[in-house]
Amino acid sequence: MSPDGKTAYIGMQERGVFVWDTARDKLSMKMESDRRDCAGLTISPDGKFLAGSISDGQGNRTTIRIWEVLTGKIHRTVDTKGLNLHGRLVFADGGATLAGVVRVTLPVLTDP
DSSP states (O other), rough: OTTTEEEEEEEEEETTTEEETTTTEEEEEEESSSSSSSEEEEEOSSSSSEEEEESSSSSEEEEEEEETTTTTOOOEEEEEOEEEEEEEEEEEEGTTTTEEEEEEEOOOOOOO
């Protein structure tokens, strides 16, 4: 949801992000994603950028996509170098930092 509450951003499986005008109750834009689906959406505090984690098609979220809200154009794509994102992304430091949770499988440690 945009900071002013007038726009909703909906990650769609195999369809990118739908931008919904809540005042007019209609689709206003579609932000493209070349991957399977987009989730964990978050908007920057100034409302200028939308970020989401993109699936690789096998259930792993190893790419972050950042769009310009006004144009819907891709601003930046970040490869997480194989780290699997889990859940929502969050802008921090007034929008200067983007944080997320990484899903990691740890081995069970036992005493010898």
